[in-house]
Structures are given as structure tokens and as C-alpha cells.
Amino acid sequence: MRLLEPAIKTVWTIKFAIVSACIFTVVLGYEIYAYIGGSSDLPMPTGTLAALTFLGGLLVTLTVPRLRYRYWRFDLRPEELYIERGIFNRVRTVVPLRRIQHLDVSQNILEREFELSKLIVHTAGSRSSDVVLPGLRMEEAERLRDDVKRYILDDAV
């Protein structure tokens, strides 16, 4: 069983930080607006919700990436791709290689900064978009893709 690149923790942390900051900004804006307007329909003192949002965001940003990394592992076996992941809802996925329709290697701007990329495995199944391997080094992702691709060509009809 293999783990992801540790650098993915940083990528996820930044991502969560950005999302948390956005939510916090919205809540803060609402609180300020309600305070100035003098009409808050929340059953708590001004600032409580913003503080809670901030703390919640901080907590999620600090813990979730680490936990997610800890529980995420995968293995490319001769006939299948095996993935285990999930903090709260733990999911084990078996993707038979002969069922893979096509493969994508993608990299967003954050991942590019850390020289990471992700492998997206498409099957014809209705939940096929679920199968994503994040946090791979670019050359590693490409190697995986080429390994798997050989299989698809073999089985192509």
C-alpha cells in the first residue's frame, strides 16, 4: 500500500484556508451589516457567529488535511486499482483495470506550485468521477497512467 506525497497536506491546507477565509468573510460582512443596521435576527450576541466560524475554519484547516492524508492509501495491483480513504466515511474502492475507459492527469495552479498532480480514472460506472488519486508527483502520475493505459489498449474492443 502506498501513501500520497506528503506535500499534498500543504496543498489541502491552503485550499481549506482559502475556503474558510471566504466563508468567514461572508459571515463577518453579515455581522457588521446587521450591527450597523441594528437588526440582527440571530439569537446570540454580535460577533459570536463570526468567532465560531473563524474557530471552526481554523480547526478544519489544521486537522482535516492531516487526517485525510493519514487515511488515504492506494495500490496499483496487476488487475485492479485499490484505494482506501476517508476520515468520517471510510471508503474502499476496487477499480478493475479492464473497466477503465480513459485517464486524465491534471494539475491545478496550487498543485503546480508544489509539483504535484492528480490522476483521474474514468469508468462507465455512475459514480466514476469518484475515483481520483491526488498528490502524486507529475512523473509518478504519468507513469501510473501509462501503466494502466497499456491495460486499456489490450482490452479495447
Place this chain on the structure above:
Amino acid sequence: MTTDSADMRGAQMLHPMTLIQRFLVSLPAFVLLLLPVIRSGGSAEFVPILAVVLYGVLALPLIFLRYFRFRYQITEREVLIHSGVLTRQHRSIPLERIQNIEIEQSLLPRLFGTAKVKIETAGSAQTEGVLEYVSLATARNIREIVRTYQRQQSERIEPGPAVGNLSGSEIPVAFAAAPAADPREVLLDLPLYRVLLVGMLRFSLLYIALVFSALQQLNPDPDEIELWLTRGFLQPIAEFAIASPWLLTAMAIGMAILLSWVAGILVSFNKYFNFTLWLEGNKLHKRSGFLTLSEGTIPLKRVQALLFRANALMRHFRWYALQLQTMGLESAQKGEQLAAPLARLTEAQAIGQRIYPFEMPAAFHPVSRLTIRRAIIRFTVLLGLGMAALAYWAGVAVAWLLLLLPLIVVYAYMRYRNMGYAYDDTTLFVRKGVFIYTVWVIPIARFQVLYTSSSFFQRRLGLQTVYADTAGAGSVASAEIFDLPADEAGRLVDALYARFKAPFAPAATDQAGEGDSLPRS
């Protein structure tokens, strides 16, 4: 067929009746535009005139332009469609990619002798090309050309049924290799009483909603209704009802339910009248409809799973519907297509076995009893949250909602009792559902991805959920097996995966002659 197909080679225009049809269809929208003016009593007279002018300047020329700029052509290997008034669109659909050609005739086209042709392909979820409208003969002709082409193709590649790109060849197909003549084998011919039964049993809340929204749209004057009601022999009832508001409400709701029940019967009568399902070559065909006649084809190789489905009412009277889970066809139906609207279980199974041979298991394995407890807790929490929200925001008395608690317990027990799974060497069977009971028959060879999941609460109880994903499976109601004991779930997945891999094992591949270069463990 060659002479007929030669007629189709040049660029064709749609049937001229299309113009009249589109004009008539556009009228209701026009009237709707004018409706506020008509109702207000013509206080501002320039508005309707303006509307008429706008309509004449914009809508009518658009209808004509759309008609005259539309061309379609069927060549040796593709269907070409040129359309568009402002932006020209040229679409080419290769004949071999066409999965299904549906011919639809609603009321007006039936009067005009025209039909709508829908061309569906595997690649995209929605209809790829629509020809509305061509003459019925042309529609049949187009379908025949495509079928002939595909038959020739599949014969050229290999004898027997064509191989799907999703391991179609792995599934033994029940019928003998299709002879050239393709005899028709009728699988189901729905008699009239059953057509009516479908509507009676398939009670849908949708129609209640429609009835209520229609009432809201019409916005009847209460006084007028009262006047109308209090005439004649209904008077004593009306007076009695007005005296007690509770009774009035109950009567109104009862009336709405009755109306929607009748509406449901009419709708399904229109939909399933003369329903016929037949097998021709390696394709299933179905045709039905009273006002709107629709025909459809389901290639057998596209069928991913069979579903026997019954709502509580249907199940009580031991009626079932057979649905086929397919890929690439009609996204509106979530990939599940109706093959038999109403049939006895044995009958539905017999039809299903012509599509995919299977042996219904004698018994299903139950899931863990803990699932009852989990369901009770989950729904009680949901109820509590709902009550809290209602009390806080709406300020209504909510204590009476606690009466739902016994219902939750009953539901949780029924849910457990109906849930189960079974498998043999080739097929996985999953059943579940209280209000809508479904038995999935999933060929193991059609598996796409296997999932095992356990939530935080499930882990504390040592439970897991197992799901075998197939192409075209519904995202809302899927064949997940909830709350299996962890070791049983592990064994199930291992057993299923071993059966999935079995046909590809070296001994089997030697025989089949499909080499595989990668080493296997």
C-alpha cells in the same frame, strides 16, 4: 432497402406540415402573452396590437426561417443535420454510433401523418439529433437504413451479436444467433385492463401537486364555488360541510386525491395504451401510446441490469414492473427504461430471462439487525430537527408530530425485512425498499467499480455498506447493500470480485483466444 435508401442520399427538408404544426404549437404561448390583457378587459388597447405585431415580425418569420434552413441527409456512414438561423450548426452523427432511433407521434403529427425522429447515441446522455417532423414513412425508412447498416456492420466484423465496448461478449445472450430474417418474438402485449390498472396502482403524488397548482392558477372565486355548490341536491352536503371547517378540508383533500388518481389513470392510459414489447434480432422494441404514439429500441448489449420494481400498492396486489438499466440512453429516465409496466412476478421474470438469463434465488441473505436501530435513530433525529425548526421559525405546535414515532419504528423494521442480497456464479441480486420495493438483478460481468464504505457510526457497530457500481445506475436509488457485518461484507466483496475476474483467468482466455500481455497474480 437499397432503393429506399437511395432516395435519402440528397439533402432533405422536413415535412411541409411542420410549418403548420409549429405555427399551431406557438399559438398557446402567444395567447399566454395576451392573457393579462384579455383578463384586464382591454384597458390598454395598444398592448395586444403591439404583441400581435411583435409576433408577426419575430415569431412567424422565425418559424419559416427555421424550417427553410433545416436540412438533413443520410449518407453511407453518417446522418448530417444542418440547422440554425443565426448560428449555423452542422452536425454529423456516424451511423455506427447511433444506439437508438425513436419515432414519436403526438396528437397533431398523427393527424398530419408526420412523426418526430429522435436519434440517440452512446456518447452523449441526451438526444443527439432530432428531426421534427418528417413523414411517418420517412421516419420508418430512416430507422430501417440505420438498422440495415448496423446489421451489415456487425455481420462483417463477426457473426452473431455485435460486441459492445463494455464487455458485451462476456454476457451469454439468451437467444440463438440472430438469423437474417429477424423474426419478431412478442414478449409482452399489455391488455387494456392492465393498462388501466397501471394508473390505478401507480399512485403518484405528482398529480396531487399538479391539481393543487392548477387550482392555484385558476384561482377560483370562493363565493362562486359556494353558489355553484349550493344549487340542487348537493345543498344539504354543502351546508353541512361549511358548518365544520375540518370536514371541508378533509373533503377538499379527498377530492384532490380522487382527481389526481383519475388524472394518473388517464395519463398512464395515454402512455401505455397498446403497450407491446418484442424482441427482434438483438434489440428490444417497444411501442405504446394512445394520443402520443412512441416507439423505442433497446439494444440488448446496452442492458446493464434488470430491475423488478413495485410500489407498496402494486406489491400488495402482487404486480411488478420490469425496468432495464441501460447506458447511454435517455438521461431523463436515469438510465432505467421501462420494459414491462405491469406484470406478475413470474411473467416479468420470464421476460427478464429472455434479456439476460438468471435464476432468481430461493432466499436472500438478510443484513444486520442493527440496521433497524440505526434507521430508528436516524429518522428520530431528523424528526426532532424538523420539529425544532418548525417550532423555532414557524412557531407552530409540534408535539403531535411525535405520533410519527411508531410509524418510524414500523418503517425501520419493514426496511430491514425488505433488504437482502444473494449471488450465484454470474449474478448479484439485491432487494430493498418499503414504499418502492426493488429487486436488482446485476450481471457480475457488468460490474464497473466495487465500493465498501463505513461511516463513523457504522464502524462503531462493526458494519459496512457494499456497493457494486454499474453503468447507468441511478444515483438516487442504487443497489447499495447497507449495514452488513464487516467480515460478511469483506467476504461478499471478495466473492464477487473473484467471480468478476473468473472469465479472464488464463484458462478461460486461452479458450476464448483473447491474449492479455500483463502478468497476473
